[in-house]
Amino acid sequence: GAVVSQHPSRVICKSGTSVKIECRSLDFQATTMFWYRQFPKKSLMLMATSNEGSKATYEQGVEKDKFLINHASLTLSTLTVTSAHPEDSSFYICSATLQTTSTDTQYFGPGTRLTVL
Amino acid sequence: DQQVKQNSPSLSVQEGRISILNCDYTNSMFDYFLWYKKYPAEGPTFLISISSIKDKNEDGRFTVFLNKSAKHLSLHIVPSQPGDSAVYFCAASSLAPDNYGQNFVFGPGTRLSVLP
Numbered sequence: 288g289a290v291v292s293q294h295p296s297r298v299i300c301k302s303g304t305s306v307k308i309e310c311r312s313l314d315f316q317a318t319t320m321f322w323y324r325q326f327p328k329k330s331l332m333l334m335a336t337s338n339e340g341s342k343a344t345y346e347q348g349v350e351k352d353k354f355l356i357n358h359a360s361l362t363l364s365t366l367t368v369t370s371a372h373p374e375d376s377s378f379y380i381c382s383a384t385l386q387t388t389s390t391d392t393q394y395f396g397p398g399t400r401l402t403v404l
Numbered sequence: 405d406q407q408v409k410q411n412s413p414s415l416s417v418q419e420g421r422i423s424i425l426n427c428d429y430t431n432s433m434f435d436y437f438l439w440y441k442k443y444p445a446e447g448p449t450f451l452i453s454i455s456s457i458k459d460k461n462e463d464g465r466f467t468v469f470l471n472k473s474a475k476h477l478s479l480h481i482v483p484s485q486p487g488d489s490a491v492y493f494c495a496a497s498s499l500a501p502d503n504y505g506q507n508f509v510f511g512p513g514t515r516l517s518v519l520p
Contacts, residue, residue: 321447331440333447382447382510393442393491395510 290314291383293396300371301404308366308399310381316361317383322354325378325398337364371403407431408496410511417518423481425514427494430475434496434509439468439479442491442513451492452479484518491515 290313300306310320318339323331335356336344343356353375355367364383368375380398409428417423427437435456440448454461454468454477461468467480481488491513 323447331438331448331450333449336447393448393493393513395493395495397509 291381291394291396293379293381293399295399296397297400297402299402299404302372303370305367305369306371306401308368308379308381308401310364310366310383310396312362312383312385312394315383315385317364317385318361319384319386320358320364321382321384321393322356322364322366323380323382325380331380334366368401371401373403376401376403406512407434408494408509408511410492410494410514412514413512414515414517417484417516419486419518419520420483423479423484423488423516423518425479425481425492425494425516427477427479427511428475429477429496429509431496431498431509432475433498436497437468437470437477438495438497439466440493440495440510441488442493448493481516484516486518486520489516489518 292311292313294309298306320337322334324334325331333346334349334354337356337358339358339361345351353369355369358364378398378400380396382393382395385392407430438453439451441451442448452463452466452468454470456472459470465481470477493513494511496509
């Protein structure tokens, strides 16, 4: 089946630094990828929809300048957490859409655990 | 090897009847389970969750049942409505001590069609 990878799986950084997280669709092209953030014991919160070749669409309340999303190719989207602070510590997950003429299937990455000291 | 399985890729149900979506998992370390609903061209949205200390959680028309011994959970929707037609994903997680998820794994999804 289709596979989505994320890199890195875990990252620890100092407050004020920027962190880039990659999401790759390994064996299919994804015109649309989604980025989520998980809160403790709770659901994933959709942060933004990443469209190849165009600007990301952010959900209400998500700071565009804080969470930079780039979808440079059909197999890669990146999320950059700029000037990270401890409150940005979380679990970030991406998903990629495999579209055919008859289906629209979502594949999830394994997640990236960000800890900001 | 899939850690979270949803063996029915699709399900059709008549409006007003019960929809039952099933999910099986293999990793006994999972202790928190969630269901998501996804419409075409949108990201999944959270529906309902259950922790392993419970065997049932109810929220309106949605009830999730967990059978730990069988490593099986199910989502019941009663009564089903046409607006429930979507893809449903189950996800499993083992909670880290700080209550963030670790090993967060999604199933492949089941497409539910509720017929008027």
